[in-house]
Amino acid sequence: MSIEIALVGNQNSGKTTLFNQMTGSSLNVGNFPGTTVEKKEGIVKHHHEVKVVDLPGVYSLSPYTEEERITRDCLLHAEADVVVNVIDATCFERSLYLTLQVIEMNFPTVLAVNMMDELRASGRHLDMEGLQQALGIPVVPISAFRGEGIEELVIAAMTSAKNHTLPRKMDFCSGPAHKAIHSIAHIIEDAAVGAKLPIRFSACKLVEGDDEIKEMLALSEGDSQMVEMLVAEMEQRLGTDRDAAIADMRYAFIEQYCCPFLKGKSVDKGQSRSIKIDKLLTHRILAMPIFVGIMGVIFYLTFGLIGPIFNDWMAAGVAEITALTETILVDLGLNPVVQSLIIDGAFAGVGSILSFLPTIILLFFFLALLEGSGYMARVAFVFDHLLRKIGLSGRSFVPMLLGFGCTVPAVMSTRTLGSDRDRKMTILLLPFMSCSAKLPIYSVFTMAFFDHYRSLVMISLYVGGILVGILCALLMKHTVFRGSPMPFLMELPSYRIPDKKVVAMNLWQETRDFITRAFTVIFAASIVIWVLQSFDLTWHQVADSGDSMLAGFGKILAPIFAPLGFGDWRCSTALVTGLMSKETVISTFSILVGAGDSVALASSLGSIFTPLSAFSFLIFTLLYMPCVASFAVTRRELGSLGKALLASGFQTAVAWICAFLFYQIASLII
Ligand code: GDP
Numbered sequence: 153m154s155i156e157i158a159l160v161g162n163q164n165s166g167k168t169t170l171f172n173q174m175t176g177s178s179l180n181v182g183n184f185p186g187t188t189v190e191k192k193e194g195i196v197k198h199h200h201e202v203k204v205v206d207l208p209g210v211y212s213l214s215p216y217t218e219e220e221r222i223t224r225d226c227l228l229h230a231e232a233d234v235v236v237n238v239i240d241a242t243c244f245e246r247s248l249y250l251t252l253q254v255i256e257m258n259f260p261t262v263l264a265v266n267m268m269d270e271l272r273a274s275g276r277h278l279d280m281e282g283l284q285q286a287l288g289i290p291v292v293p294i295s296a297f298r299g300e301g302i303e304e305l306v307i308a309a310m311t312s313a314k315n316h317t318l319p320r321k322m323d324f325c326s327g328p329a330h331k332a333i334h335s336i337a338h339i340i341e342d343a344a345v346g347a348k349l350p351i352r353f354s355a356c357k358l359v360e361g362d363d364e365i366k367e368m369l370a371l372s373e374g375d376s377q378m379v380e381m382l383v384a385e386m387e388q389r390l391g392t393d394r395d396a397a398i399a400d401m402r403y404a405f406i407e408q409y410c411c412p413f414l415k416g417k418s419v420d421k422g423q424s425r426s427i428k429i430d431k432l433l434t435h436r437i438l439a440m441p442i443f444v445g446i447m448g449v450i451f452y453l454t455f456g457l458i459g460p461i462f463n464d465w466m467a468a469g470v471a472e473i474t475a476l477t478e479t480i481l482v483d484l485g486l487n488p489v490v491q492s493l494i495i496d497g498a499f500a501g502v503g504s505i506l507s508f509l510p511t512i513i514l515l516f517f518f519l520a521l522l523e524g525s526g527y528m529a530r531v532a533f534v535f536d537h538l539l540r541k542i543g544l545s546g547r548s549f550v551p552m553l554l555g556f557g558c559t560v561p562a563v564m565s566t567r568t569l570g571s572d573r574d575r576k577m578t579i580l581l582l583p584f585m586s587c588s589a590k591l592p593i594y595s596v597f598t599m600a601f602f603d604h605y606r607s608l609v610m611i612s613l614y615v616g617g618i619l620v621g622i623l624c625a626l627l628m629k630h631t632v633f634r635g636s637p638m639p640f641l642m643e644l645p646s647y648r649i650p651d652k653k654v655v656a657m658n659l660w661q662e663t664r665d666f667i668t669r670a671f672t673v674i675f676a677a678s679i680v681i682w683v684l685q686s687f688d689l690t691w692h693q694v695a696d697s698g699d700s701m702l703a704g705f706g707k708i709l710a711p712i713f714a715p716l717g718f719g720d721w722r723c724s725t726a727l728v729t730g731l732m733s734k735e736t737v738i739s740t741f742s743i744l745v746g747a748g749d750s751v752a753l754a755s756s757l758g759s760i761f762t763p764l765s766a767f768s769f770l771i772f773t774l775l776y777m778p779c780v781a782s783f784a785v786t787r788r789e790l791g792s793l794g795k796a797l798l799a800s801g802f803q804t805a806v807a808w809i810c811a812f813l814f815y816q817i818a819s820l821i822i
Pocket residue numbers: 161162163164165166167168169170180181182183185187188209266267268269270294295296297298524651654
């Protein structure tokens with residue numbers, strides 16, 4: 153016999169941390185909402201018959217966002233055997249709001265009160281026995297982070313599942329809402345049983361005006377009218393609308409019957425400290441400059457101060473290994489064509505990319521610190537206001553931020569956005585957020601042409617991408633995407649010292665992805681490019697790569713880019729191969745100019761570009777359509793190939809126009 157546990161809770165309540173503790177796995181834990189989008193499954197350690205599912209964080213069980221829908225369906229269709237509702241003990245009152253809704257579903261439920269370590273540290277105490285009595289479900293205190301109480305929780309959940317223990321029948325409604333819910337429950341009883349829906353939950357949802365439940369119940373015309381009449385009467389007597397009536401009722405119950413079990417002063421150290429820090433960091437006027445300042449410092453450290461040192465070491469290492477391999481190959485007396493394939497193809501391609509690993513790790517280290525400390529959630533909050541002005545909501549901030557890492561997970565995370573409009577618009581704008589694969593391109597070009605202003609040029613590219621995104625958003629808001637974004641509600645986690653393990657995990661994932669890409673996509677691309685640039689159409693080896701079939705192809709496209717200042721066939725070729733993955737732009741150049749590492753490459757680029765055309769090239773690479781992997785997810789999320797092609801076409805057109813304007817105007821001035 154197997155048991156399935158579903159973890160349900162608010163965002164940031166620690167579900168994923170608990171999941172990792174239970175299963176011994178290491179999923180991404182994030183200190184901002186929206187990190188877990190899809191549900192993840194695992195087998196519980198020491199209890200191999202038990203499966204656990206990590207569901208996305210929700211605040212209610214209304215079907216408005218994708219997360220709410222996933223969680224609600226899981227409960228409605230009894231996909232699991234027992235629900236573990238994870239709550240954050242430090243925001244006890246607000247967390248129970250969801251708990252009451254889960255209890256209404258009338259499903260075996262265990263309450264896991266998480267973050268007990270923080271609660272203790274704040275000098276407060278929670279009476280578990282009393283809470284258990286008040287709620288009518290088993291309550292287990294845990295600290296997912298420290299691994300406390302996990303075994304007890306698993307046992308409690310298994311017991312509830314085996315005995316199919318339902319929450320004790322109780323009534324947490326009062327006043328006019330009470331009357332409405334009970335009368336409606338009476339009317340819909342048969343329909344609910346028929347549709348296999350929990351009666352009390354359905355009645356509450358009808359009071360709230362949930363159309364989906366209404367449809368599932370398939371009430372008769374007469375019953376529907378009765379329900380609406382009862383709701384109207386309740387609204388009139390309470391003087392509030394239907395949503396507020398139910399919310400008020402739940403909070404009233406929590407305040408009266410649950411809050412007394414929490415003893416001690418109400419604001420804990422972490423929270424009061426957070427409130428003080430927030431006064432400054434989310435200040436109406438100062439918030440934005442502070443954010444820009446912090447990012448500026450991070451960029452300076454990454455690209456200006458520390459990054460280059462490591463990069464040079466790495467490049468030197470790569471050069472050493474390449475030289476060593478070459479000697480060995482010569483000693484072995486291998487066929488010169490094969491030698492060239494290995495050294496000028498594979499080594500040049502992969503090697504030129506590997507030297508950027510330190511910069512990328514460094515950047516992600518800083519971002520992981522910001523995220524782990526809780527600052528990123530504040531930034532999302534601060535940006536909500538601005539994002540609204542351009543027709544997006546603060547919710548889009550998380551995908552946008554992920555977009556600076558890689559567009560693929562960023563596009564996937566747009567599923568957390570409530571409305572289709574917000575989603576599509578965000579997906580279209582995401583490629584303008586400069587992804588980390590473009591870093592090697594910026595690094596080499598700034599090294600070659602703007603050595604004294606490296607961090608400045610980097611920042612201008614990142615900011616430029618954002619500005620173009622904003623302009624496009626404004627354009628879309630007034631044309632294709634009229635309407636307004638979904639409201640954004642988010643709670644801010646307390647500031648914490650970032651967890652070492654979590655930061656290390658994030659870095660490891662980034663590093664692994666990067667290295668995997670270098671040895672798969674880029675490796676393959678390097679070999680293909682080497683072959684195409686070494687032979688002509690009759691498969692004879694060419695002395696000058698300008699006569700190769702690659703050159704032939706590049707020359708067809710070259711005129712398109714001539715007005716942007718880079719009409720050389722090697723540029724158009726690099727841009728096309730860059731569609732496989734953006735780093736390939738650099739590995740292609742390395743192979744084409746015969747440079748073994750990034751330093752050699754930087755010094756050879758002078759023969760292809762002027763500083764002006766180099767900057768124009770950077771603008772184009774910043775903005776043009778993303779790589780095939782992103783294209784594939786965009787296609788999936790937008791639902792059709794046509795729409796994805798349209799999106800890519802739009803992005804490439806924007807890139808061309810921006811680079812064109814820059815190059816032409818700058819040429820006039822300089
Ligand atoms: P989810 O959104 O519910 O999946 O929450 P996560 O598992 O991603 O955790 C959110 C944050 O809370 C992370 O920074 C965790 O390290 C932190 N956290 C989780 N459990 C605990 C705990 O028991 N104690 C403390 N102090 N922090 C925790």
